Amino acid sequence: EVQLVETGGGLVQPGRSLKLSCVASGFTFNNYWMSWTRQAPGKGLEWVASITNSGGSTYYPDSVKGRFTISRDNAQNTLYLQMNSLRSEDTATYYCTRAHFDYWGQGVMVTVSS
Amino acid sequence: EIVLTQSPTTMAASPGEKVTLNCLASSSVSYMNWYQQKSGASPKLWIYGTSNLASGVPNRFSGSGSGTSYSLTISSMEAEDVATYYCLQLSSYPLTFGSGTKLEIK
Numbered sequence: 641e642v643q644l645v646e647t648g649g650g651l652v653q654p655g656r657s658l659k660l661s662c663v664a665s666g667f668t669f670n671n672y673w674m675s676w677t678r679q680a681p682g683k684g685l686e687w688v689a690s691i692t693n694s695g696g697s698t699y700y701p702d703s704v705k706g707r708f709t710i711s712r713d714n715a716q717n718t719l720y721l722q723m724n725s726l727r728s729e730d731t732a733t734y735y736c737t738r739a740h741f742d743y744w745g746q747g748v749m750v751t752v753s754s
Numbered sequence: 755e756i757v758l759t760q761s762p763t764t765m766a767a768s769p770g771e772k773v774t775l776n777c778l779a780s781s782s783v784s785y786m787n788w789y790q791q792k793s794g795a796s797p798k799l800w801i802y803g804t805s806n807l808a809s810g811v812p813n814r815f816s817g818s819g820s821g822t823s824y825s826l827t828i829s830s831m832e833a834e835d836v837a838t839y840y841c842l843q844l845s846s847y848p849l850t851f852g853s854g855t856k857l858e859i860k
Contacts, residue, residue: 675849685789685797685840687849701848735796740844741787742808744796 642666644745662719662736670714678732758852766858773828777841786824
């Protein structure tokens, strides 16, 4: 059974940093691209970042480019999202997703507020 | 950026009624994925590659479309179908979701 478990969320002040983790199980992690997607409270879904299976290439929308970094440790079956210079508009539930968004984690809440 | 416009934004259907949800892309895409999200839960892949049902999806659901126009159809609405449905294009970066259609039951 595919499982994606996110951790690392919480309350953080504007301008500060936070790092999310996602531990994957039930599939061969290093065979799949991975992504992060977020959902602001009461709002729709927004793609945040993607990474190739080797980690050699990454992709971001303009809204987070230069502030967020996606990475992975294939030996530990773990996906990361380093979030710097956080803004109030980054407040959302962050989901770890596999490949073409076929499996989603339960999500982790990030609140950016002073 | 490819903008996906979903319509209607909200709709209510009676049990047994046929339902069609639409997703219009601002530029042509190769295919569309659809996701079902129930209140308080993570989204689930519902339809992939325009017309393929994900595992466990009832066959009253179907997907169709090409180019810039895609749709999700429920042949006969059931109470368990109450959810918000999102379309997603994976043809070009940035990847984009539609704003969702909230489906309710009368």
